[in-house]
Amino acid sequence: xxxxxxxxxxxxxxxxxxxxxxxxxxxxxxxxxxxxxxxxxxxxxxxxxxxxxxxxxxxxxxxxxxxxxxxxxxxxxxxxxxxxxxxxxxxxxxxxxxxxxxxxxxxxxxxxxxxxxxxxxxxxx
Numbered sequence: 001x002x003x004x005x006x007x008x009x010x011x012x013x014x015x016x017x018x019x020x021x022x023x024x025x026x027x028x029x030x031x032x033x034x035x036x037x038x039x040x041x042x043x044x045x046x047x048x049x050x051x052x053x054x055x056x057x058x059x060x061x062x063x064x065x066x067x068x069x070x071x072x073x074x075x076x077x078x079x080x081x082x083x084x085x086x087x088x089x090x091x092x093x094x095x096x097x098x099x100x101x102x103x104x105x106x107x108x109x110x111x112x113x114x115x116x117x118x119x120x121x122x123x124x125x
Contacts, residue, residue: 006019008054008104010052010102011102012052013092013104015048016050018028022034022035025080025081030050030070031048031049031050031066031073032068033047033077039117041089041110042112042113043081043088043109043112044108044110045108046106046109047070047073047074047106048104048105049070049105053105054104055095055105056092056094056105057094057095058105070107071107074107077109078109083112087111087115088111089108089111089115090108091108091110092105092106093106102121
C-alpha cells in the first residue's frame, strides 16, 4: 500500500481527515465511501481512496491493488445497499473534458432506478 498523501484545498482530503462533514457508509485503511451531496440517482455514493491521486491519469502500476480494491468496495456497497441484482452504474470521470470537477480520484456508484444517458448530459463530478 502506498503512503497516505493529503493535499490542502481538497474537499475529499478534508473529509478523509474528518475536518469536513460527510455521510459515511464505509471506511477501511485504503478508502472511504460517502454519500454524494448532489445525488443524480436515488443511491449515489462516492468511493474515495485515502491517498490523494488527482485523476486516473496520475495512477501508476504501483496503484494497481488500490484500483482493484476500489472496484471491489463499489461492488460490495452495491450488494449492501440492495442494488446489485437490479443493476447499477460505476463511473470514473477523468479530467475536465471527462466531467471531473473534484481532482481527487473517485468512483461514482449510482443506482436505485434504471440508468439512461441523461446522466451523461448532467455530468457526474
